[in-house]
Amino acid sequence: MAMRSALGRARGIGSAKDGFHHWWIERLSAIALVPLTLWFASAVISVAGADYATFSAFLAKPWNAGLMICFICAGFLHGKMGMEVIVEDYVEPRCVQVAVRIFLNIAVYVLGVISVVSVLTVAVRG
Amino acid sequence: MVQFVLPRNSRVKPGKSHKAPAGAKNVKEFHIYRYDPDEKKNPTLDIFEVDLDEIGPMVLDALLKIKDDIDPTLTFRRSCREGICGSCAMCIDGINTLACLKPIADVKGPVKIYPLPHLEVIKDLVCDLDHLYAQYASIEPWMKTKTPMPKQERLQSPEEREKLDGLWECVLCFCCATSCPSYWWNGHRYLGPSILLQAARWVMDTRDEGQGERLDDLEDPFKLYRCHTILNCVKACPRGLNPAKAIADLKVLMMERIL
Numbered sequence: 001m002a003m004r005s006a007l008g009r010a011r012g013i014g015s016a017k018d019g020f021h022h023w024w025i026e027r028l029s030a031i032a033l034v035p036l037t038l039w040f041a042s043a044v045i046s047v048a049g050a051d052y053a054t055f056s057a058f059l060a061k062p063w064n065a066g067l068m069i070c071f072i073c074a075g076f077l078h079g080k081m082g083m084e085v086i087v088e089d090y091v092e093p094r095c096v097q098v099a100v101r102i103f104l105n106i107a108v109y110v111l112g113v114i115s116v117v118s119v120l121t122v123a124v125r126g
Numbered sequence: 127m128v129q130f131v132l133p134r135n136s137r138v139k140p141g142k143s144h145k146a147p148a149g150a151k152n153v154k155e156f157h158i159y160r161y162d163p164d165e166k167k168n169p170t171l172d173i174f175e176v177d178l179d180e181i182g183p184m185v186l187d188a189l190l191k192i193k194d195d196i197d198p199t200l201t202f203r204r205s206c207r208e209g210i211c212g213s214c215a216m217c218i219d220g221i222n223t224l225a226c227l228k229p230i231a232d233v234k235g236p237v238k239i240y241p242l243p244h245l246e247v248i249k250d251l252v253c254d255l256d257h258l259y260a261q262y263a264s265i266e267p268w269m270k271t272k273t274p275m276p277k278q279e280r281l282q283s284p285e286e287r288e289k290l291d292g293l294w295e296c297v298l299c300f301c302c303a304t305s306c307p308s309y310w311w312n313g314h315r316y317l318g319p320s321i322l323l324q325a326a327r328w329v330m331d332t333r334d335e336g337q338g339e340r341l342d343d344l345e346d347p348f349k350l351y352r353c354h355t356i357l358n359c360v361k362a363c364p365r366g367l368n369p370a371k372a373i374a375d376l377k378v379l380m381m382e383r384i385l
Protein backbone atom coordinates (compact mmCIF):
# COMPACT_ATOMS: atom_id res chain seq x y z
CA MET A 1 0.00 0.00 0.00
CA ALA A 2 1.32 3.47 -0.91
CA MET A 3 0.96 5.93 1.95
CA ARG A 4 3.29 8.61 0.59
CA SER A 5 1.77 12.09 0.72
CA ALA A 6 0.52 13.75 -2.45
CA LEU A 7 3.14 16.48 -2.04
CA GLY A 8 5.87 13.89 -1.54
CA ARG A 9 4.84 12.27 -4.80
CA ALA A 10 4.63 15.58 -6.67
CA ARG A 11 8.04 16.73 -5.46
CA GLY A 12 9.39 13.26 -6.19
CA ILE A 13 13.14 13.01 -6.65
CA GLY A 14 13.40 16.67 -7.64
CA SER A 15 14.42 18.46 -10.79
CA ALA A 16 17.09 17.12 -13.13
CA LYS A 17 18.59 20.65 -13.51
CA ASP A 18 18.73 19.82 -17.19
CA GLY A 19 16.38 20.11 -20.11
CA PHE A 20 17.44 23.47 -21.53
CA HIS A 21 20.15 21.97 -23.70
CA HIS A 22 17.92 19.39 -25.29
CA TRP A 23 15.36 22.09 -26.04
CA TRP A 24 18.00 24.51 -27.34
CA ILE A 25 19.77 22.05 -29.65
CA GLU A 26 16.40 20.96 -31.01
CA ARG A 27 15.61 24.59 -31.95
CA LEU A 28 19.11 25.35 -33.29
CA SER A 29 19.20 22.24 -35.47
CA ALA A 30 15.71 23.08 -36.77
CA ILE A 31 16.87 26.57 -37.74
CA ALA A 32 20.04 25.22 -39.35
CA LEU A 33 18.01 22.69 -41.32
CA VAL A 34 15.98 25.37 -43.11
CA PRO A 35 18.81 26.67 -45.36
CA LEU A 36 20.55 23.28 -45.42
CA THR A 37 17.44 21.53 -46.72
CA LEU A 38 16.99 24.17 -49.41
CA TRP A 39 20.62 23.70 -50.42
CA PHE A 40 20.25 19.90 -50.35
CA ALA A 41 17.15 20.05 -52.57
CA SER A 42 18.86 22.30 -55.11
CA ALA A 43 21.94 20.05 -55.01
CA VAL A 44 19.86 16.95 -55.68
CA ILE A 45 18.13 18.69 -58.59
CA SER A 46 21.45 19.85 -60.04
CA VAL A 47 22.95 16.36 -60.12
CA ALA A 48 19.75 14.41 -60.77
CA GLY A 49 20.25 11.92 -63.58
CA ALA A 50 23.95 12.73 -63.86
CA ASP A 51 26.55 9.94 -64.03
CA TYR A 52 28.75 8.91 -61.11
CA ALA A 53 31.77 10.91 -62.27
CA THR A 54 29.76 14.16 -62.32
CA PHE A 55 28.37 13.38 -58.86
CA SER A 56 31.77 12.57 -57.32
CA ALA A 57 33.22 15.72 -58.92
CA PHE A 58 30.33 17.65 -57.31
CA LEU A 59 31.10 16.17 -53.89
CA ALA A 60 34.84 16.71 -54.32
CA LYS A 61 34.27 20.48 -54.03
CA PRO A 62 34.92 21.38 -50.36
CA TRP A 63 31.79 23.56 -50.19
CA ASN A 64 29.53 20.78 -51.34
CA ALA A 65 31.11 18.08 -49.17
CA GLY A 66 31.07 20.44 -46.17
CA LEU A 67 27.45 21.42 -46.57
CA MET A 68 26.50 17.80 -47.18
CA ILE A 69 28.15 16.81 -43.90
CA CYS A 70 26.46 19.71 -42.07
CA PHE A 71 23.12 18.64 -43.52
CA ILE A 72 23.67 15.05 -42.40
CA CYS A 73 24.76 16.06 -38.88
CA ALA A 74 21.94 18.56 -38.35
CA GLY A 75 19.40 16.12 -39.76
CA PHE A 76 20.51 13.21 -37.60
CA LEU A 77 20.78 15.38 -34.50
CA HIS A 78 17.35 16.92 -34.97
CA GLY A 79 15.84 13.53 -35.78
CA LYS A 80 17.41 12.00 -32.68
CA MET A 81 16.11 14.78 -30.41
CA GLY A 82 12.62 14.59 -31.85
CA MET A 83 12.54 10.80 -31.60
CA GLU A 84 13.72 10.99 -27.98
CA VAL A 85 10.82 13.23 -27.06
CA ILE A 86 8.35 10.95 -28.81
CA VAL A 87 9.78 7.91 -27.02
CA GLU A 88 9.64 9.71 -23.65
CA ASP A 89 6.01 10.64 -24.28
CA TYR A 90 4.71 7.39 -25.66
CA VAL A 91 6.82 4.39 -24.65
CA GLU A 92 5.97 2.61 -21.40
CA PRO A 93 7.13 0.99 -19.15
CA ARG A 94 10.18 3.01 -18.22
CA CYS A 95 12.71 0.19 -18.53
CA VAL A 96 11.65 -0.32 -22.16
CA GLN A 97 11.69 3.45 -22.69
CA VAL A 98 15.27 3.77 -21.46
CA ALA A 99 16.35 0.76 -23.56
CA VAL A 100 14.77 2.28 -26.68
CA ARG A 101 16.51 5.59 -25.99
CA ILE A 102 19.90 3.90 -25.64
CA PHE A 103 19.33 1.97 -28.86
CA LEU A 104 18.23 5.16 -30.62
CA ASN A 105 21.38 7.00 -29.56
CA ILE A 106 23.68 4.23 -30.69
CA ALA A 107 21.83 3.86 -34.00
CA VAL A 108 21.94 7.59 -34.75
CA TYR A 109 25.64 7.94 -34.01
CA VAL A 110 26.61 4.81 -35.96
CA LEU A 111 24.50 5.79 -38.99
CA GLY A 112 25.69 9.41 -38.76
CA VAL A 113 29.34 8.44 -38.71
CA ILE A 114 28.86 6.00 -41.61
CA SER A 115 27.11 8.73 -43.64
CA VAL A 116 29.84 11.28 -42.99
CA VAL A 117 32.59 8.78 -43.83
CA SER A 118 30.75 7.91 -47.05
CA VAL A 119 30.66 11.54 -48.12
CA LEU A 120 34.36 11.92 -47.36
CA THR A 121 35.21 8.72 -49.21
CA VAL A 122 33.41 9.86 -52.35
CA ALA A 123 34.83 13.37 -52.02
CA VAL A 124 38.43 12.25 -51.56
CA ARG A 125 38.64 9.05 -53.62
CA GLY A 126 36.15 10.05 -56.29
CA MET B 127 0.84 7.00 -19.58
CA VAL B 128 -0.57 7.10 -23.05
CA GLN B 129 -3.98 5.47 -23.33
CA PHE B 130 -6.03 5.46 -26.49
CA VAL B 131 -9.11 3.66 -25.13
CA LEU B 132 -10.79 3.85 -21.78
CA PRO B 133 -10.24 0.91 -19.43
CA ARG B 134 -13.11 -1.59 -19.56
CA ASN B 135 -14.65 -0.44 -16.26
CA SER B 136 -14.59 3.24 -17.33
CA ARG B 137 -16.48 2.89 -20.60
CA VAL B 138 -19.62 4.98 -20.58
CA LYS B 139 -22.95 3.12 -20.99
CA PRO B 140 -26.38 4.60 -21.75
CA GLY B 141 -28.20 5.67 -18.58
CA LYS B 142 -31.57 6.93 -17.37
CA SER B 143 -33.74 9.39 -19.20
CA HIS B 144 -35.73 12.13 -17.45
CA LYS B 145 -38.50 13.78 -19.47
CA ALA B 146 -39.45 17.44 -19.15
CA PRO B 147 -42.72 18.16 -17.33
CA ALA B 148 -45.78 18.31 -19.59
CA GLY B 149 -46.38 21.79 -20.96
CA ALA B 150 -42.71 22.78 -21.04
CA LYS B 151 -42.13 24.85 -24.19
CA ASN B 152 -38.43 25.59 -24.38
CA VAL B 153 -36.90 22.15 -23.76
CA LYS B 154 -33.19 21.38 -24.05
CA GLU B 155 -31.54 18.02 -23.49
CA PHE B 156 -28.57 17.69 -21.15
CA HIS B 157 -26.50 14.50 -21.46
CA ILE B 158 -24.59 14.14 -18.23
CA TYR B 159 -21.87 11.71 -17.21
CA ARG B 160 -22.80 9.82 -14.06
CA TYR B 161 -20.59 7.65 -11.91
CA ASP B 162 -21.33 6.38 -8.44
CA PRO B 163 -18.35 4.78 -6.68
CA ASP B 164 -20.66 2.83 -4.36
CA GLU B 165 -22.39 1.08 -7.21
CA LYS B 166 -19.40 -0.81 -8.67
CA LYS B 167 -20.89 -0.24 -12.13
CA ASN B 168 -19.65 1.46 -15.29
CA PRO B 169 -20.36 5.16 -15.67
CA THR B 170 -23.50 6.09 -17.59
CA LEU B 171 -24.73 9.01 -19.65
CA ASP B 172 -28.06 10.21 -18.21
CA ILE B 173 -30.40 12.37 -20.26
CA PHE B 174 -32.25 15.24 -18.58
CA GLU B 175 -34.78 17.43 -20.35
CA VAL B 176 -34.87 20.91 -18.85
CA ASP B 177 -37.26 23.76 -19.58
CA LEU B 178 -34.97 26.70 -20.36
CA ASP B 179 -37.77 29.17 -19.60
CA GLU B 180 -37.48 28.22 -15.94
CA ILE B 181 -33.76 28.79 -15.46
CA GLY B 182 -30.94 31.28 -15.95
CA PRO B 183 -28.77 31.32 -19.09
CA MET B 184 -25.71 29.33 -17.99
CA VAL B 185 -24.98 25.62 -17.97
CA LEU B 186 -24.54 25.81 -14.19
CA ASP B 187 -28.13 27.05 -13.90
CA ALA B 188 -29.31 23.89 -15.63
CA LEU B 189 -27.19 21.68 -13.37
CA LEU B 190 -28.62 23.39 -10.28
CA LYS B 191 -32.15 22.96 -11.63
CA ILE B 192 -31.52 19.27 -12.21
CA LYS B 193 -30.07 18.80 -8.74
CA ASP B 194 -32.89 20.74 -7.06
CA ASP B 195 -35.88 19.38 -8.94
CA ILE B 196 -35.02 16.22 -10.87
CA ASP B 197 -32.19 14.21 -9.34
CA PRO B 198 -30.64 15.37 -6.05
CA THR B 199 -27.87 12.77 -6.34
CA LEU B 200 -26.22 14.65 -9.24
CA THR B 201 -22.84 15.69 -7.86
CA PHE B 202 -20.67 18.60 -8.99
CA ARG B 203 -18.57 21.36 -7.46
CA ARG B 204 -19.62 24.99 -7.52
CA SER B 205 -19.41 27.97 -5.28
CA CYS B 206 -19.25 31.53 -6.65
CA ARG B 207 -21.32 31.04 -9.83
CA GLU B 208 -19.40 33.90 -11.47
CA GLY B 209 -16.09 32.50 -12.67
CA ILE B 210 -14.01 33.41 -9.64
CA CYS B 211 -13.72 30.29 -7.51
CA GLY B 212 -12.76 27.95 -10.33
CA SER B 213 -14.65 25.03 -8.86
CA CYS B 214 -17.28 24.33 -11.55
CA ALA B 215 -14.74 23.26 -14.21
CA MET B 216 -15.99 20.46 -16.45
CA CYS B 217 -15.98 19.38 -20.07
CA ILE B 218 -19.00 20.92 -21.80
CA ASP B 219 -19.66 20.27 -25.46
CA GLY B 220 -16.13 18.90 -25.83
CA ILE B 221 -14.32 21.89 -24.32
CA ASN B 222 -13.13 22.26 -20.74
CA THR B 223 -14.69 25.34 -19.22
CA LEU B 224 -16.50 26.78 -16.21
CA ALA B 225 -20.17 25.81 -16.16
CA CYS B 226 -21.10 29.17 -14.63
CA LEU B 227 -19.53 31.09 -17.54
CA LYS B 228 -20.78 28.85 -20.35
CA PRO B 229 -24.03 30.06 -21.93
CA ILE B 230 -26.41 27.23 -22.80
CA ALA B 231 -27.24 29.13 -25.99
CA ASP B 232 -23.64 28.54 -27.21
CA VAL B 233 -24.31 24.82 -27.55
CA LYS B 234 -26.18 23.52 -30.55
CA GLY B 235 -28.19 20.36 -29.90
CA PRO B 236 -27.96 18.44 -26.61
CA VAL B 237 -25.51 19.82 -24.03
CA LYS B 238 -22.99 17.07 -23.30
CA ILE B 239 -21.36 17.38 -19.90
CA TYR B 240 -18.42 15.25 -18.75
CA PRO B 241 -15.92 15.59 -15.90
CA LEU B 242 -12.53 17.13 -16.71
CA PRO B 243 -10.63 14.68 -18.93
CA HIS B 244 -7.96 12.28 -17.72
CA LEU B 245 -8.43 12.73 -13.99
CA GLU B 246 -9.80 10.11 -11.63
CA VAL B 247 -13.50 10.61 -11.10
CA ILE B 248 -14.69 10.62 -7.50
CA LYS B 249 -18.39 10.94 -8.30
CA ASP B 250 -20.29 12.24 -11.36
CA LEU B 251 -18.60 15.52 -12.35
CA VAL B 252 -16.25 15.68 -9.36
CA CYS B 253 -12.62 14.77 -10.09
CA ASP B 254 -9.72 14.03 -7.79
CA LEU B 255 -7.54 17.16 -7.76
CA ASP B 256 -5.09 16.03 -5.06
CA HIS B 257 -2.14 15.66 -7.42
CA LEU B 258 -2.74 19.04 -9.06
CA TYR B 259 -2.92 20.76 -5.67
CA ALA B 260 0.23 18.95 -4.58
CA GLN B 261 1.99 20.10 -7.76
CA TYR B 262 0.81 23.61 -6.98
CA ALA B 263 2.28 23.35 -3.47
CA SER B 264 5.51 21.99 -4.96
CA ILE B 265 6.26 25.29 -6.74
CA GLU B 266 6.06 27.05 -3.36
CA PRO B 267 3.48 29.69 -4.29
CA TRP B 268 4.45 32.30 -1.76
CA MET B 269 6.89 35.19 -1.74
CA LYS B 270 10.49 34.26 -0.99
CA THR B 271 12.77 37.06 0.14
CA LYS B 272 16.21 37.57 1.63
CA THR B 273 15.73 41.28 2.35
CA PRO B 274 14.50 41.58 5.92
CA MET B 275 10.87 42.50 6.44
CA PRO B 276 10.47 46.23 5.66
CA LYS B 277 8.53 48.53 8.02
CA GLN B 278 5.79 48.87 5.43
CA GLU B 279 4.87 46.91 2.32
CA ARG B 280 7.39 45.60 -0.24
CA LEU B 281 7.33 48.09 -3.08
CA GLN B 282 6.61 47.52 -6.75
CA SER B 283 6.37 50.15 -9.48
CA PRO B 284 3.32 50.20 -11.78
CA GLU B 285 5.50 48.85 -14.64
CA GLU B 286 6.76 46.02 -12.43
CA ARG B 287 3.21 45.25 -11.37
CA GLU B 288 2.17 45.04 -15.04
CA LYS B 289 4.35 41.96 -15.45
CA LEU B 290 1.80 40.05 -13.36
CA ASP B 291 -1.08 40.87 -15.68
CA GLY B 292 -2.30 37.75 -17.43
CA LEU B 293 -0.99 35.65 -14.54
CA TRP B 294 -2.75 36.82 -11.38
CA GLU B 295 -6.20 36.31 -12.91
CA CYS B 296 -5.84 32.50 -12.91
CA VAL B 297 -8.48 30.83 -10.75
CA LEU B 298 -6.82 27.39 -10.71
CA CYS B 299 -9.76 25.69 -12.38
CA PHE B 300 -7.40 23.27 -14.21
CA CYS B 301 -9.36 23.51 -17.48
CA CYS B 302 -6.04 24.09 -19.23
CA ALA B 303 -4.06 21.30 -17.54
CA THR B 304 -6.72 18.72 -18.30
CA SER B 305 -6.94 19.79 -21.95
CA CYS B 306 -3.19 19.35 -22.49
CA PRO B 307 -2.20 16.03 -24.12
CA SER B 308 1.25 16.31 -22.60
CA TYR B 309 -0.35 16.57 -19.17
CA TRP B 310 -2.62 13.59 -19.93
CA TRP B 311 0.34 11.39 -20.82
CA ASN B 312 2.89 12.61 -18.30
CA GLY B 313 0.96 14.45 -15.60
CA HIS B 314 2.75 12.55 -12.84
CA ARG B 315 5.95 14.44 -13.73
CA TYR B 316 4.97 17.30 -16.05
CA LEU B 317 3.63 20.28 -14.09
CA GLY B 318 1.18 21.23 -16.85
CA PRO B 319 -0.06 24.67 -17.94
CA SER B 320 -1.99 25.61 -14.77
CA ILE B 321 0.92 25.05 -12.41
CA LEU B 322 3.51 26.48 -14.82
CA LEU B 323 1.44 29.65 -15.21
CA GLN B 324 1.43 29.89 -11.42
CA ALA B 325 5.18 29.25 -11.34
CA ALA B 326 5.59 32.11 -13.83
CA ARG B 327 3.42 34.30 -11.61
CA TRP B 328 6.05 33.98 -8.84
CA VAL B 329 9.09 34.06 -11.10
CA MET B 330 7.88 37.30 -12.72
CA ASP B 331 7.01 38.99 -9.43
CA THR B 332 9.70 41.65 -8.94
CA ARG B 333 9.21 41.54 -5.16
CA ASP B 334 10.25 37.89 -5.08
CA GLU B 335 13.95 37.21 -4.51
CA GLY B 336 13.92 33.50 -5.22
CA GLN B 337 13.82 33.52 -9.05
CA GLY B 338 17.04 31.55 -9.41
CA GLU B 339 15.95 28.74 -7.11
CA ARG B 340 12.55 28.68 -8.72
CA LEU B 341 14.10 28.30 -12.19
CA ASP B 342 16.47 25.62 -10.84
CA ASP B 343 13.51 23.63 -9.63
CA LEU B 344 11.72 23.98 -12.96
CA GLU B 345 14.63 23.06 -15.19
CA ASP B 346 13.75 19.49 -15.90
CA PRO B 347 12.92 17.59 -19.08
CA PHE B 348 9.55 16.69 -17.58
CA LYS B 349 8.48 19.41 -15.14
CA LEU B 350 8.79 22.21 -17.73
CA TYR B 351 10.02 20.95 -21.08
CA ARG B 352 7.14 18.51 -21.66
CA CYS B 353 5.24 21.48 -23.08
CA HIS B 354 5.27 20.90 -26.83
CA THR B 355 3.38 24.11 -27.63
CA ILE B 356 0.21 22.24 -28.60
CA LEU B 357 -1.81 25.29 -27.41
CA ASN B 358 -4.93 23.41 -26.23
CA CYS B 359 -4.46 25.23 -22.94
CA VAL B 360 -4.97 28.64 -24.54
CA LYS B 361 -8.17 27.48 -26.20
CA ALA B 362 -9.52 26.04 -22.96
CA CYS B 363 -8.85 28.82 -20.45
CA PRO B 364 -12.27 30.26 -19.49
CA ARG B 365 -10.52 33.37 -18.15
CA GLY B 366 -8.89 34.07 -21.52
CA LEU B 367 -5.36 33.60 -20.19
CA ASN B 368 -2.42 32.30 -22.17
CA PRO B 369 -0.56 29.59 -20.21
CA ALA B 370 1.51 28.72 -23.30
CA LYS B 371 2.96 32.23 -23.29
CA ALA B 372 3.75 32.00 -19.58
CA ILE B 373 5.58 28.73 -20.29
CA ALA B 374 7.46 30.29 -23.23
CA ASP B 375 8.47 33.20 -20.96
CA LEU B 376 9.90 30.73 -18.45
CA LYS B 377 11.87 29.04 -21.24
CA VAL B 378 13.22 32.42 -22.32
CA LEU B 379 14.45 33.10 -18.78
CA MET B 380 16.13 29.67 -18.75
CA MET B 381 17.85 30.69 -21.98
CA GLU B 382 18.82 34.10 -20.62
CA ARG B 383 20.67 32.66 -17.67
CA ILE B 384 22.61 30.14 -19.74
CA LEU B 385 23.52 32.08 -22.85
Ligand code: SF4
Pocket residue numbers: 305306307308309318319352353354355356357358359360369370373
Ligand atom coordinates in the same frame (compact mmCIF):
# COMPACT_ATOMS: atom_id res chain seq x y z
S1 SF4 C 1 1.03 24.68 -25.04
FE1 SF4 C 1 2.09 23.35 -23.62
S2 SF4 C 1 0.86 23.41 -21.80
FE2 SF4 C 1 -0.43 24.24 -23.44
S3 SF4 C 1 -1.59 22.47 -24.14
FE3 SF4 C 1 0.28 22.61 -25.29
S4 SF4 C 1 1.75 21.28 -24.35
FE4 SF4 C 1 0.12 21.69 -22.92
Ligand code: SF4
Pocket residue numbers: 295296297298299300301302303319320323362363364365366367368369
Ligand atom coordinates in the same frame (compact mmCIF):
# COMPACT_ATOMS: atom_id res chain seq x y z
S1 SF4 D 1 -4.80 29.37 -16.66
FE1 SF4 D 1 -6.98 29.54 -17.06
S2 SF4 D 1 -7.64 27.43 -17.44
FE2 SF4 D 1 -5.65 27.32 -16.48
S3 SF4 D 1 -6.12 27.04 -14.32
FE3 SF4 D 1 -5.81 29.23 -14.67
S4 SF4 D 1 -7.85 30.04 -15.07
FE4 SF4 D 1 -7.98 27.83 -15.27
Ligand code: FES
Pocket residue numbers: 203204205206207208209210211212213214215224225226227
Ligand atom coordinates in the same frame (compact mmCIF):
# COMPACT_ATOMS: atom_id res chain seq x y z
S1 FES E 1 -18.97 28.40 -9.63
FE1 FES E 1 -17.14 29.50 -9.20
S2 FES E 1 -16.15 29.44 -11.12
FE2 FES E 1 -18.04 28.53 -11.58
